Amino acid sequence: MKRRQFIHRSFAASAAAAFTQFPYHLYAGTKKKYATDTVKLGDTGIEVTRLAMGTGTSGVGGSSNQTRKLGVKGLADLLHMAYDNGVRFWDSADQYGTHKHLKEGLKYVKREDVVILSKTHATSAKEMWADLDRFRQEIGTDYIDIILLHAITDPNWPKVKEAAMEVLAEAREKGIIRAHGISCHSLGALKTAADTDWVQVDLARYNQGNVAMDDKYDVVRPVLEKMKSKGKGVIGMKVFGAGRLSDRIDESLTFNLAQPFIDCFTIGQESAEQHLDLLKRIPAASIRG
Numbered sequence: 001m002k003r004r005q006f007i008h009r010s011f012a013a014s015a016a017a018a019f020t021q022f023p024y025h026l027y028a029g030t031k032k033k034y035a036t037d038t039v040k041l042g043d044t045g046i047e048v049t050r051l052a053m054g055t056g057t058s059g060v061g062g063s064s065n066q067t068r069k070l071g072v073k074g075l076a077d078l079l080h081m082a083y084d085n086g087v088r089f090w091d092s093a094d095q096y097g098t099h100k101h102l103k104e105g106l107k108y109v110k111r112e113d114v115v116i117l118s119k120t121h122a123t124s125a126k127e128m129w130a131d132l133d134r135f136r137q138e139i140g141t142d143y144i145d146i147i148l149l150h151a152i153t154d155p156n157w158p159k160v161k162e163a164a165m166e167v168l169a170e171a172r173e174k175g176i177i178r179a180h181g182i183s184c185h186s187l188g189a190l191k192t193a194a195d196t197d198w199v200q201v202d203l204a205r206y207n208q209g210n211v212a213m214d215d216k217y218d219v220v221r222p223v224l225e226k227m228k229s230k231g232k233g234v235i236g237m238k239v240f241g242a243g244r245l246s247d248r249i250d251e252s253l254t255f256n257l258a259q260p261f262i263d264c265f266t267i268g269q270e271s272a273e274q275h276l277d278l279l280k281r282i283p284a285a286s287i288r289g
Helices: 003-020 065-084 098-107 123-140 162-173 187-197 219-227 249-257 271-288
Strands: 038-040 047-049 050-054 088-089 115-120 144-152 178-182 200-206 231-235 263-269
Touching: 038 088, 047 050, 047 249, 050 065, 065 098, 065 271, 098 123, 115 123, 115 263, 123 162, 144 162, 144 200, 144 249, 162 178, 162 219, 178 187, 178 231, 187 200, 200 219, 219 231, 249 271
Parallel strands: 050 088, 050 263, 088 115, 115 144, 144 178, 178 200, 200 231, 231 263
Antiparallel strands: 038 047
16 A cells, blocks of 8 residues: 555544544533432432442343352442442342342441332232332342332333232332332333333433434433423433443443433442442543533
8 A cells, every 4th residue: 555545544544533533522511420429310209329339230030240240248248338439329120139139238238328229020910019028028128219110112011011000009108119110121111101100210221322222312312301301210221331332431421421311320330340430430421521
């Protein structure tokens, strides 16, 4: 290749890279946000930290990366460490098999000082009551702050899950739970959630790379804005695109932190190093321009 051709192609490649570079200046805030900030979760009356300790990375079949790598004591120690650092929102699910890990973590903290979220696949009333009883026993608590219907894809889910929804509404009245909602895994289910008064909290997939999402973020955004306008709490998930955006952590954080309709987000953390790294990155990312 001739030198002139090489320089021309190199310049073109650099120009293309510059053109596609993430526009931090468009999302940069003027005030730092921290993982430990206390934020209100919609109109639920529940206050959570901006960052939730996700325990279900690659969570399926009753286990996750956290349970497989850390074990009960190891994950409990990580939750306790986060608590000491001011992060006091624990995200779990029956599917992850992390309830016993939370129970171990509660040995070291006051129950009322942490917000616990779990998720269920129950459909019938019998299944839902059984899950509520089992979840509380497994976690070692009289109540669970937030229960979500897990990984819903059917747009007609209020019809399918009607019995379970009625149980959760009754459980909330009895103080067994504090709020109920849904974890959506399709655009149809998400749109239905925005229009369903029963939904108090939604766990929504959102990132700048359109990776592991219900649709492109420009399509998802107005749905989440509608949820927010109705007083629903919106928790972001898949911030790093199920790990596929792990080479773009700063821009992923900047993007999510800038969204006024996202109250907080959950990120799966598998080590003390990852946790401490997020504590440093989040405030920096919130104002990066």
